[in-house]
Amino acid sequence: MNEKLHYTQIAVIVYMIQSGVILFALPRIVAEAFGTNGWLGLFPLSAVALANIVFIILVYKKGNGQSVFTILEQSFPKWLCYPIYLFMIVSFSLLAVLVAKNYIILIQNAMFPEVSANSFLILFLITALFFLSKGIYNMGKITLLFFFMTIWTIFLLFLLFPEFSFTRLTPFIFKGQIDPFEKGFEAYTAFLGFELVLFLFPYVQNDGKFGKAVIAGHLFTTFIYVSVCFVAMGFYSFEQVKGILYPMQNLLKFMETPLIERIENIVFVIFFIKIIVTVTFYYWGALQATKRIFIKTKEKWLMLIIVGSTFFSSLFFEIKREVDELLNVIAILQTIFSFSFPLLLLLLLWLQKAKAKRGNKIA
């Protein structure tokens, strides 16, 4: 019997890819984007992402679980597919390395200002490489394990309850200076990552629960984001949260437990586990596309080349500002991709069906 990904694994994978380092900044971003009670703004954003996910699920259903590459190659000649693959490879692998670098710069600035970020990055990428080399089924299992290793951190929010106040939350909804497009987009990027399930089609158990699992994973991410932002906005005063670069990191700085005084350093390191899932899965997406171009080359070498070359290209971006700028550009491309690619696939599937019907008639 062939091994397949279980639907709970799919849900967990979606959540783990989506939530990342942006969680640290999210309360500020929603406050800047939507003003007072900005956490409510996450619901429409989540709905937009959900609509996108529905397209993806439709592709899965209409295509009967065929791989997206098969759908593509059935309609287009190979030379037309290559630019699309190339785009996927570049944007996925760059996104992977930049997410990793972003996290590392954050940690390094806060905790090890004297250590070079690149040596951290090498260690990070070596771990990611080992993770990646295990193949998708084992990656699914590892992700599930990592999920349980990190999820408990959400309960730390309870430590903040004594400092939470509805009076501070104010009854105003979306007031004050707002910037729903630019900053709202930044908040939307927090949901990105779900598009990678497009490549999971051939590996999932065909029991009809795939769609539900993806949606469940996405809703869980939404739940985590909303609860973090809600608590943060009742914990900080409105102008204060806008002035803090990483409100979530600051929240952790405030927490005290009877045994550990400064809990944030532990949580920071635990976040590594979350980030590595995101990074590895983006590399995996890039790898899938690469395999389509270089069919004969061994997978091991492809992995090494992708990870190695992205590491070297990341050397051009050394400080946070530069990384952020590039990440922003890629996030825009990624958003466009995640909307348009499923639509393209749906169109192709429809054409293929129409063609097949016509073929049947003639015969």
Place this chain on the structure above:
Amino acid sequence: MRNLLLVVLILTSFLLTGCPEKKIVEDLGFIHSVGYELNEADDAEEEGVLILTVAMPQITPTAEKDREVLTTIAHTSKEGRMKLARKTDRALVSGQLRTALFSRNLAEIGIFDTMDTLLRDHTIGLNLKIIVVNGSSKDLLIGDYPEHPRTSRYIFELIDKEAKTLITADTSLHKFKRAFHDDGIDPIVPVIKQGIEEIIVDGLGLFSGERLVMTINPVDARIFMMLHGDYVGGDMTKEMILDDEEKESYLYMTFTTLKSKRKVKVNSPSEIDVNVEVEGSISEYTGLLDLSDDEVQKEIEKKLAANIEEVSERLIKEMQQKQADNIGIGQFVRNSSKYEEWQEMDWKEEIYPEAKINVNVNVKLRGFGSVK
């Protein structure tokens, strides 16, 4: 072969992580307390306007004192730290910073610039206590307190304990910053002063924005806290003459474990009711009446309520004059008005100083001790 490679990799990453940035505890000076004071000398502009004092625990076994105190004059906090570093053989680090003391003269002109350093530095925790010193923070940190050799720890514990009895407030860096940025409330901080051989908690300091504008003595502080929020704890001693009392002089009554609940009702932005429910029991009475008598109890409740109302109104009046909304009435006015109205309203400077704030106190006596 592959496994061996993995083992080598893991081992090197473990071993090499110890290499950069060696920090040996004996070589570090963990700053526990930092004191900021305004330099009022004539050459302050050139030399620096800030007198910076830091106290850290001493670990050299042969040293006579338990702590090391350094002081200097500088333009900014971090410049001062570099100057201080030249005076000690240990590397100064602020990860263990627990208390920041601001002299009154500095607090009165504003402490936000100094506060910025504390917030910007990642190593400093958010639970750092902000304290105002009635006097000089330099003298207070340098001073000798024979019974309490580690001054910084002493101050920390003192504030921690007194905040529980509500003589003063426990204001962390986070709480200060939060109230500072909130448009409906102003920060409060604990105030301490130097005694002869001890440090004394001296009530509460009220800020308007970043400036200290008034202080409340420890006796009135508990009543202020009744207006500030819901708290449990604290005692209060009042002179109290009851109607049927035969004894004529020296009549005092102490109420203990006071429990207060506050409700703010906004009738209109310029008319606000503050309703306070107080519960407490009597732990000391120097008169002769029988406290178990219901009528006597009711009278005490009424008199105490009247007294609390009187003090509250005096405090609120002073706060209104100083344009300091430290009990957070603005928050309630904000939440009961429309957003645009609130934005147009110049709450702190126009409405609040003129607003009619009524305090209604309702006292309930829970008990009167084990004596009938």
